[in-house]
Amino acid sequence: MFINLDFESKEPIYVQLIHQIIEGVAKKKLQPGDALPSVRSLAADIGINLHTVNKAYQQLKQDGFILIHRQKGVVVHPDGIPKADKVYKSVLKEKLHPLISESVCRSVTEEEFLQLCSQLFHEFKEETGDV
Amino acid sequence: MFINLDFESKEPIYVQLIHQIIEGVAKKKLQPGDALPSVRSLAADIGINLHTVNKAYQQLKQDGFILIHRQKGVVVHPDGIPKADKVYKSVLKEKLHPLISESVCRSVTEEEFLQLCSQLFHEFKEETGDV
Amino acid sequence: MFINLDFESKEPIYVQLIHQIIEGVAKKKLQPGDALPSVRSLAADIGINLHTVNKAYQQLKQDGFILIHRQKGVVVHPDGIPKADKVYKSVLKEKLHPLISESVCRSVTEEEFLQLCSQLFHEFKEETGDV
Amino acid sequence: MFINLDFESKEPIYVQLIHQIIEGVAKKKLQPGDALPSVRSLAADIGINLHTVNKAYQQLKQDGFILIHRQKGVVVHPDGIPKADKVYKSVLKEKLHPLISESVCRSVTEEEFLQLCSQLFHEFKEETGDV
DNA sequence: GTGGTCTAGACCACG
DNA sequence: GTGGTCTAGACCACG
Structure with missing residues (x-):
């Protein structure tokens, strides 16, 4: 992944994670339907807490950016990101x-x-x- | 004062205070040299703790918006706000x-x-x- | 820790704390990257309020002596102390x-x-x- | 007088006053026996509180820099400033x-x-x- | 009266 | 557990 965190920032890590993933979508590095790493593997990859990744994913799900399937794992929302309302x-x-x-x-x-x-x-x- | 806080907001009160005062300056309700209420009186006015007001004032001072003057009390920086660098x-x-x-x-x-x-x-x- | 405060002194406690920590760095008791105790534990150790420790830490952070790191906690700035400008x-x-x-x-x-x-x-x- | 105060400084005004007067002595603008303005007139001159001037004078007297006569007024100590002990x-x-x-x-x-x-x-x- | 300092205590977000 | 925020209350130096 292209995730780049600043542990000295005042911005919470989970917020930085959300921003980075949204940026990935904006730059089309991540396209609708693309798979995202599991909570566990992403946490291991970046060296952060499971909770932190999970919190970011839950927020992204809430905002319509991703889907979390029990089995298929995490994907960028296949229908595309909800338009601004x-x-x-x-x-x-x-x-x-x-x-x-x-x-x-x-x-x-x-x-x-x-x-x-x-x-x-x-x-x-x-x-x-x-x- | 024209301060309007939202105690339900996730935004810390002192941050809201900072925003409101900067907005006051932007809208020229507050002009360079204008007096601001003392920490205590503003705190009493809004119904918050004086430390919270103080934290906002310290930040505003740091950012060049206000001066904390030995005699005149707290004033909007008389030289105007520092230009964007x-x-x-x-x-x-x-x-x-x-x-x-x-x-x-x-x-x-x-x-x-x-x-x-x-x-x-x-x-x-x-x-x-x-x- | 090697902190030694004089509660009778006119010098505020948080200023004394700052001096002591800077002295620790000067004497290389504290090296770049070294961990400092958490706000709470240091406060408990010295027997002062956590806000007082926090005030000292915030100032030291401001001056480039320490980093407050999301994961590692408080550390002496790993890049060394900024040279005199x-x-x-x-x-x-x-x-x-x-x-x-x-x-x-x-x-x-x-x-x-x-x-x-x-x-x-x-x-x-x-x-x-x-x- | 040559007094120059900074009302925005963290340094208390009376301390600044003390420094300025000592500086005057160091630069021999003020010589042993020279008269200093009265508390009242100096306060009026600089536009500060009587108490503030008085506090500075009391400290200077304490430190052997000046004498305060009831009638002759305030003078730089005629015997010169006490040597460093x-x-x-x-x-x-x-x-x-x-x-x-x-x-x-x-x-x-x-x-x-x-x-x-x-x-x-x-x-x-x-x-x-x-x- | 004013800001500065300090305390004790509490809750929360973050990790 | 950690720092961040906020409160209530207190004392002091300064002016």
Whole structure:
């Protein structure tokens, strides 16, 4: 796997794991239906606790990113990731709010901010070949 | 004050406080040099512990938003908020990354995302009359 | 641990703790990567409140002396302590200034003063075997 | 007066005042027998509390820097400042200890440190013409 | 009155 | 078990 964790970060490990896997999906390293390692093997691989992997997987399942079959194991959701709904967009807005608030204080212009976002979007497109 | 906390939220109270004060600065409800309530009075006002307020104030001081002045008490930094530097922008990028990553997965287009950001920027401009 | 606090001193306990740990590093009793006791166990050991230990640890982390690691717990920074930069030297100068100022008033000669410093340096070298 | 205070500093104002006056003596801007402003006038001059000036003066008197006559007012001690005794030197050593300790950690060499001290000494000599 | 420091005690998220 | 957060309450130095 391509998982890269920072054990010194304030961000909990399970959250980092979730982010990394979502990033894998965004970059199409992980496609719908693709298998993910079992809780046990991923934990062993990265050298973290079973609970931690499990917590990340449960959250990803909850959010519609993965399916956990008793037997087939863990797979990226075969139907694709659920499209953004109103709830997602409102949560997204809530998360963006403090970032934009502080940026305004620090004299980051709207143009700069949008360009930064745009740049991040393009990084995904490049990796997926969707340019 | 205009502080509005959500005690049910997972976001720690001191973090919410920080966000609210930064928002106040962004919306120019708080201007450079303006006085902020003392640790004690704000704590009493909101009905939280003074240590919690103190933690928020210490962080804001660290980040250059406020000064804790021997005589004047706590004030919004009279020289204005430090402009975004490389460190800030790189942290900002790190925070935006997972948001954009998940948005890509959920088929939020770049245009939609930028528009959402733009809309948030305009909310600040409207409130400050900087339109 | 080798921590030795003076509860009668005007110096806050958390500051004393910081000094003691830095001294431990200077004397190489604590080496990069070495584990430090947890907040709780150190507090219990010394017989002080865990918040006091925590305050010291947070400061030491801030200053690059220690890492608070998700898995390993608290350790002396494995990459070694950050070398003195301009900021450190200017702060050091500010701290030395009043000491030298008063010494000048009290007719301590430059030679005496330097010798005193030199002696203190040698105490560290002796303990570390770096003579 | 040449007093220069930093109200944002963590250093209490009365301590800053003490340092400034001692510095004045070290630089011979203030000579034995010279008059100092009254508590009241100095406080008014700098714009600080009477108590604060008084506290600084009491400490300076205690340390042998000044005399406080009921009628003649405040003067730099006419007999000159008491020479450093064992107590002073031991306190000085205690204050230098953590500075050197941290410097050792941060790879400041003995030579660099001594040179910094030397430089500070020379700043006093230059100002007094004692070069 | 104000911030700084310290304590005792509690709950929770994380691993 | 560990650090993070929060509370209630207390004393002190400072101004």
